[in-house]
Amino acid sequence: MFGPESAHSPNADDLNALYWVLLAIAVALALAINGALIWLAMRYRTARGSEPRRLRSRRPAQVLVAGSFGVLALVLFVLGVVFTESASDVEPSGPDGLQASSQLTAQRDLSIPVDTEPLTITASGQQWLWRYEYPDGTYSYYELVVPVDTAVLVELDSTDVVHRWWVPGLGGKFDVVPNQVSRTWFKADTEGVYYGSSYQFSGASYAAMRTEVQVVSPTEYQAWLTQQADDIAAAQDFVQEELAIRGEPGTRSGAASVQPVGGEQ
Amino acid sequence: MSGAITPQRPELVSEGVPSRRPRWLEIATSGDHKDVGRMLVAASLGFLTLGLLAFLLIRLQLIVPENTLIEPVTFNRLLSVMAATLVMLFALPLALGLFTYLVPLQVGARSLAFPRLANLGAWLYIVGGAVLYISFVYTPPEAGVNPLPPLSDTAFISNNGVDVWIAAVGLSALGFTLLALNLLVTLRKMRAPGLAWRRLPPFSFSAAVSSWILLVIGPAMLAALTMLEIDRHFGGVFFDPGEGGAPTYWQHLSWIFFTGCYLLMILPAAGAISEILPTFSRKPLISRRAVNASMAAIGAIGLLAWMQNMFTASIPVGWLYFAMLAALALIVPLGVLFVNWLGTLASGAIEMRAPMLFALGAISTLSIGLTAELAHAVVPVNWLLADTTDSTGATGYVLVGGSVLGGLAALHYWFPKMTGRLMGESQARISFWAIIAGVQLTFIPMFLAGLNGQPVDAYKYYEDSVYDGSGTGLEVVTDSFQSLDTYNLLTTIGAFILVTGIVLSLVNAVRSLSHGVRAGHDPWGGDTLEWLALSPPPPHNFDVVPDVRSDEPMRDIRDAVRERQAPAPPAKAESDEPVA
Numbered sequence: 001m002f003g004p005e006s007a008h009s010p011n012a013d014d015l016n017a018l019y020w021v022l023l024a025i026a027v028a029l030a031l032a033i034n035g036a037l038i039w040l041a042m043r044y045r046t047a048r049g050s051e052p053r054r055l056r057s058r059r060p061a062q063v064l065v066a067g068s069f070g071v072l073a074l075v076l077f078v079l080g081v082v083f084t085e086s087a088s089d090v091e092p093s094g095p096d097g098l099q100a101s102s103q104l105t106a107q108r109d110l111s112i113p114v115d116t117e118p119l120t121i122t123a124s125g126q127q128w129l130w131r132y133e134y135p136d137g138t139y140s141y142y143e144l145v146v147p148v149d150t151a152v153l154v155e156l157d158s159t160d161v162v163h164r165w166w167v168p169g170l171g172g173k174f175d176v177v178p179n180q181v182s183r184t185w186f187k188a189d190t191e192g193v194y195y196g197s198s199y200q201f202s203g204a205s206y207a208a209m210r211t212e213v214q215v216v217s218p219t220e221y222q223a224w225l226t227q228q229a230d231d232i233a234a235a236q237d238f239v240q241e242e243l244a245i246r247g248e249p250g251t252r253s254g255a256a257s258v259q260p261v262g263g264e265q
Numbered sequence: 266m267s268g269a270i271t272p273q274r275p276e277l278v279s280e281g282v283p284s285r286r287p288r289w290l291e292i293a294t295s296g297d298h299k300d301v302g303r304m305l306v307a308a309s310l311g312f313l314t315l316g317l318l319a320f321l322l323i324r325l326q327l328i329v330p331e332n333t334l335i336e337p338v339t340f341n342r343l344l345s346v347m348a349a350t351l352v353m354l355f356a357l358p359l360a361l362g363l364f365t366y367l368v369p370l371q372v373g374a375r376s377l378a379f380p381r382l383a384n385l386g387a388w389l390y391i392v393g394g395a396v397l398y399i400s401f402v403y404t405p406p407e408a409g410v411n412p413l414p415p416l417s418d419t420a421f422i423s424n425n426g427v428d429v430w431i432a433a434v435g436l437s438a439l440g441f442t443l444l445a446l447n448l449l450v451t452l453r454k455m456r457a458p459g460l461a462w463r464r465l466p467p468f469s470f471s472a473a474v475s476s477w478i479l480l481v482i483g484p485a486m487l488a489a490l491t492m493l494e495i496d497r498h499f500g501g502v503f504f505d506p507g508e509g510g511a512p513t514y515w516q517h518l519s520w521i522f523f524t525g526c527y528l529l530m531i532l533p534a535a536g537a538i539s540e541i542l543p544t545f546s547r548k549p550l551i552s553r554r555a556v557n558a559s560m561a562a563i564g565a566i567g568l569l570a571w572m573q574n575m576f577t578a579s580i581p582v583g584w585l586y587f588a589m590l591a592a593l594a595l596i597v598p599l600g601v602l603f604v605n606w607l608g609t610l611a612s613g614a615i616e617m618r619a620p621m622l623f624a625l626g627a628i629s630t631l632s633i634g635l636t637a638e639l640a641h642a643v644v645p646v647n648w649l650l651a652d653t654t655d656s657t658g659a660t661g662y663v664l665v666g667g668s669v670l671g672g673l674a675a676l677h678y679w680f681p682k683m684t685g686r687l688m689g690e691s692q693a694r695i696s697f698w699a700i701i702a703g704v705q706l707t708f709i710p711m712f713l714a715g716l717n718g719q720p721v722d723a724y725k726y727y728e729d730s731v732y733d734g735s736g737t738g739l740e741v742v743t744d745s746f747q748s749l750d751t752y753n754l755l756t757t758i759g760a761f762i763l764v765t766g767i768v769l770s771l772v773n774a775v776r777s778l779s780h781g782v783r784a785g786h787d788p789w790g791g792d793t794l795e796w797l798a799l800s801p802p803p804p805h806n807f808d809v810v811p812d813v814r815s816d817e818p819m820r821d822i823r824d825a826v827r828e829r830q831a832p833a834p835p836a837k838a839e840s841d842e843p844v845a
């Protein structure tokens with residue numbers, strides 16, 4: 001309730017760990033200020049016979065206060081840098097992941113281990129749906145299917161306006177800007193469904209611009225890829241036939257994710 | 266001496282003296298800083314009412330999941346207009362109105378440096394605001410809180426809504442820049458003898474810092490707006506990603522501006538709080554120098570942190586760290602400011618009058634908003650929280666704490682100076698507690714909804730059951746997007762309480778104009794020069810401008826008067842005692 005989505009990817013671990021630090025500091029500061037405020041306002045009421053004393057603080061006291069807040073700022077800055085770097089380090093795929101698969105954050109500066117090659121998927125935002133393209137050229141709309149325990153590099157791209165991609169539990173959110181590739185990554189540790197959305201106001205149906213990540217085993221992933229490729233081919237054949245018969249493209253409800261349906265399914 | 270005086274014909278007859286113009290025309294064309302200030306305050310509170318109406322409509326749409334009460338496009342228009350109203354038509358002009366009214370009085374000047382320029386600035390803003398609202402009869406803006414290209418380019422929004430936004434924000438920004446320039450010259454050139462910078466009252470000092478900020482951000486935004494307009498209608502490609510431009514340029518320029526606006530929600534309130542606390546604790550700030558220095562540092566460092574709003578953009582990691590450093594460095598002056606406020610309360614004799622109540626509420630609300638914002642200042646946490654309703658909540662706390670509660674504290678405090686009457690005390694209390702309750706109930710659920718992933722600015726959200734994994738044959742791993750219905754319902758209830766509280770204060774102000782208890786020139790025993798002038802002050806403000814010999818000129822004057830009235834050895838008020 002008071003925390004973010006539990007982390008299911010190493011970079012999400014980093015983000016969440018620092019979140020709890022910041023939550024603790026913010027709550028402590030807010031409680032301290034408000035507690036002192038209420039106590040002082042009660043304690044020194046004229047109604048309680050309080051007489052004013054014209055206290056003036058000297059410079060060393062102010063410097064001490066500024067210095068302690070300065071230390072806090074510095075500690076937070078160092079933590080911020082360390083965790084940003086750590087979240088930008090792409091981890092190699094694990095033993096359960098797709099092997100021989102596996103660099104940059106809008107995250108412009110992702111660091112990718114040299115001996116591995118992550119599974120690279122292009123996530124393309126368009127008003128108002130997400131299109132995912134896999135290394136073999138297969139594509140899907142709305143849903144992204146990936147193997148578990150596998151480092152997935154997501155290249156973010158837009159065909160129209162600025163969007164922002166985020167799936168809670170799988171890392172941070174990053175801008176999706178036309179003509180500019182930015183990247184993020186995740187390595188999902190649990191099979192199942194993760195939901196996400198666009199987080200940049202992008203016009204009328206922005207609220208419907210949702211997405212879904214399905215994390216499956218490597219064998220299921222391969223099977224899904226093959227099936228999806230077949231579905232796409234079948235759909236294209238159908239369109240060709242319709243064109244030949246009627247001279248105009250027909251509509252057909254094939255596999256849902258072959259057609260652009262946005263988040264409204 | 267006897268007999269009645271009989272009326273006689275005037276002995277001097279002059280032709281061609283213009284007859285007195287109607288009062289409203291006098292005020293509308295006046296170069297008197299008090300007329301301009303009142304006009305700005307009145308207009309900003311009027312626009313606040315409209316902005317709150319839009320806010321309530323937005324909250325009604327979000328009261329239940331997948332609500333169809335308001336069309337998506339209508340929602341987006343309300344959203345765009347609400348955001349522009351609360352920042353550009355309420356927060357900034359309220360602060361500038363109070364500054365324009367009070368700064369000349371506080372520094373012992375008889376007018377502003379450029380009286381006509383102030384009038385022009387106010388009208389540019391009022392016309393800008395009118396343009397925004399008149400657009401409802403044709404096409405209001407619909408490109409969101411910040412109309413990011415390419416969405417705001419004609420390729421995606423071809424109607425004139427974005428042009429309306431450009432005109433409204435541009436006219437207001439120009440007006441504000443002129444008002445700021447005027448204040449700066451007045452502060453620099455027209456201070457009473459002896460009123461050195463270090464003796465400047467905190468409210469006037471915050472006016473100086475705020476004006477400097479406006480001189481930086483105003484021209485930047487005017488340039489950005491011009492470029493956007495050229496892109497839209499004159500074949501420009503400044504922000505066109507396909508033609509060598511980049512949307513990122515707009516992000517930088519607009520975020521410099523909006524970061525400045527954010528600071529202008531905090532600093533004027535900080536200045537007002539720093540005057541109200543001493544007055545109602547019957548003791549000076551523990552260090553005026555530290556308070557003023559903090560405000561200057563907040564302005565300078567705060568502006569450097571504009572990229573804090575762009576942590577999710579593809580910018581080199583070195584720049585991310587620079588922005589994070591600046592955003593975190595703000596802790597230092599903000600912390601010093603809060604500690605000085607608390608220290609000023611300690612050992613005081615606190616009288617809990619309405620201005621004091623609102624000032625304490627402003628401190629409390631600001632502290633929550635600013636500590637919540639602290640989490641957004643750290644890059645990895647920002648990646649989690651940015652653009653969820655969590656960021657709306659954090660900004661909401663600052664807007665309500667600074668501009669609303671801080672603004673109302675200032676209004677209650679200086680209302681008797683501006684009108685000669687006090688605002689109703691008991692209505693003020695009801696209003697205050699409604700706002701305090703409303704703000705928690707509105708924004709805390711927003712924090713929780715944001716943690717559950719609710720995107721910012723969306724016209725709807727979905728029921729929990731939409732996220733049950735049906736159709737995939739897979740388990741749902743996360744519990745994101747759950748319970749949004751409960752949180753949004755609470756927020757909507759809170760919003761109605763909050764708005765009721767604010768409206769009660771506005772009604773109180775209007776009613777007190779004619780029904781308020783009459784106040785003398787110095788109802789609170791303030792220590793700054795504006796309390797020397799009559800309430801309301803005459804056009805020339807002061808008959809005699811006194812020499813300023815300390816931080817607290819009115820205290821010196823009161824002491825002098827007391828000495829003259831009681832020739833016996835005066836019980837000189839307690840002198841200052843230093844503490845560690």
Ligand SMILES: [Cu+2]
Binds near residue numbers: 128162164199201206
């Ligand atoms: Cu989008």
